[in-house]
Amino acid sequence: MRVPMPTSILTTPTPADAATRGATLAAACLSMAAIAMSITAAGVALVPIGAAFGIGFGALQWVLNLFVLSFAAFLLPAGALADRIGQRRSFIAGGAIFSTFTLMAVLAARTEWLLVARFLQGAGGALLAASGPAALTAVFHGEAERKRAFGWLGSCGGVGLTLGALLSGAAAARGGWRAALAIHLPLVLAALALALWNFRGHAARPAGARFDLVGAVLGFTAIAAAMAFGILGAEHGWGASAVLACLALALVAGSLFARSQRRHPAPLLPPALLRNRGFVFACLLTLLFTTVWVAMFIYVPLHQQAARGHDADRAGRTLLALLMPAMVMPALASRLAVRIGTRAVLVGGCLAMAAGLGLLYLAWTDLSRPAALEWLALAICGSGAGCLYGLLDYLAMASLPNALAGTGSAAFNVLRLLGDALGAIVPGAVLVQALAPRLAAAIGEPVPREVLNAVAAGQFGALASGGAAAVEAFRDAIAAVPAVLAVLVLLGAVLAWWRAERP
Known part of the structure; x- marks a missing residue:
């Protein structure tokens, strides 16, 4: 099956002038960067938030997770609303909600108000995520134009993740956790101003049946x-x-x-969406890719700190080898896709990630190998990921009619968030399964589940005796993670070769 080209599926709207195209793209990119920054910045701010409010690890996790939960849960209603009232109005509403509750989180004097603000911030983020990518299909009409626009959108997501991690640490050190939570506020306010000035999406769909x-x-x-x-x-x-x-x-x-x-x-998730093979293909490949990509951000720092004994600062700097190529590659990949075809770029990106993960496996199975091998592995992975980042958004949106643009964008992002969750769950289960027999053999008896989970998280003190054995067992077991991730991304390469459009 070939994914149909967008010009054959989307009715062409009235052409937009250069100012409208630029403002719409800039607003969508700024909002994407702001959402990404809000996630990574909150993660960095957890420790000072805990110290300020005197709350434990469990409650702190909800400061981060409530945003993700709300963002995911509101996406489908947000997509349906965007199609119903038009992407411009829903984008403006999302920007207003997101910025208002970002400010509420920054000013929160109690834990409860901080949690409420993070939850409602996620609702605003859902409206932005459902409206911004859909609006790009209204102002960029040609295949090459759209690929470049979604390439920039993907790059801005990577930039947001990077800046959120780097700037929030500096902001927290100088101005406390409130400064860390506020770093993305200027971006979303700029996106809101652009949307109020000159932003165009698809026209509102006639109301027809009542909202579902x-x-x-x-x-x-x-x-x-x-x-x-x-x-x-x-x-x-x-x-x-x-x-x-x-x-x-x-x-x-x-x-x-x-x-x-x-x-x-007038269903929230029209059955036609699930019958659209091009859209389903983009969603499945995104699910595989996101699972692998998010797992890298969890298990590379864990390996750096628990297996190599590096501090958090050095572990964070190591991630730059992964992030920097992922920031610049989406824009380059969109140009490559125009020249050599989407399928070649998708397959190449998946194979590059698999090669990088293979090198990472070699680096983790023998810590005496040069540290440069791990940096090279991460750089190759990041380059491959950058080939997929914006291109998958483009494929998903290009396969849909205008009337389903908002709903499709929302459903696509729900699958992406499911990949976020699987990125923690799947490798974690692999690590625990690989660790259990090694740890039992090292200390001569089975290890209780809670102790096993603690050791898998690098908390070797949870084992009353045999700390050195726990470290060695952990080093052996965690090497299984890049091996499993390589298998997943190779499945993605097979899927891309089989289903994606041919050049």
Whole structure:
């Protein structure tokens, strides 16, 4: 199957002038960078927030996770709303909500208000994420133009992740956690100003049937419960009663949501979206890619600190080898896609990531090898990831009719967030399974689950005896992570070769 070219599927809107195209692209890129920065900045600010409010690790995790949960759960309703009222109005609403509750988080005097602000900030982010990419398909019409626009969008996501990690640390050191949480506020205010000045999306869809409120509630519940299952499972273990309750709620709400979508005249997730092979292909490849990409940000710093004994600052600098190529490659990849075809770039990106992960496996299985080998591995992975970043957004949006642009953008981002969750869960399960027999053999007896989880997180003091054996077992076991990630990204290469458009 070939993904149809966008000019054959999308009706061509009235051409936009250069100022409108520039303002719309800049607003979408700034909002993407702001959302990415808000996630990484909150992670850096967790320790000073805990010290300021006197709260423990569990509560601190919700400062980060409530934003992600809310962002994911609101995406489908946000997409339907964007199609219903137009991307410009929904983008402006999202920017206003996001900036207002960012300010509330910065000024929060109590933990409860901080958590409420982070939750509602996620709702604003969902409106921005559902509207911005969809609007690009309204102002950029040619294949080459769209690939370049989505390349810039992908680059800005990478820039946001990098700046969020780097600037928030400096801001927290000088102005405390409030400064760290505020670093992305100028970006979203600039995006809002551009949207008010000269931003164009697709026209609002005629109202027709009433808004699918039941579907919105069921979809929100299913996604929120699924995200809570992943968050709580990683913290308390997958057999805990609260974790199983979240799973049951997600399954029940999800099945009811699917049933409601088949019956509603204007469903939140139209069945036509799931029948669109090009869109489904882009979503599946994004799921595989995001799982691998997010896992790198979790397990590379963990290996640096727990296996090599480096401090957090050095571990963070090591990630620059991964991030810097990923920042510049999306714009280059979009040009390559015009010259040699989308399929070649997607397959090449996946194979580059697999090669980098193979080198990372070699570096982790023998720590006496030069540190430059790990940096080279990360740089190759980052370059491959940059080839996929914006191009997958382009493929997803180019395969959809204008009337489903907002809904499609939302559904695509839900799958991306599912990949975020799997990026923590899948390699974590691999690490624990690889660690258990090694640790038991080292100390001569089975290790309790809670101790095993602690050692897998690099907390070797959780083992009363055999600390040196725990370190050695951890070093051996964590090498399985890049091997499994390489298999996943090779599956992505096969999928891209089989399903993507030919040059």
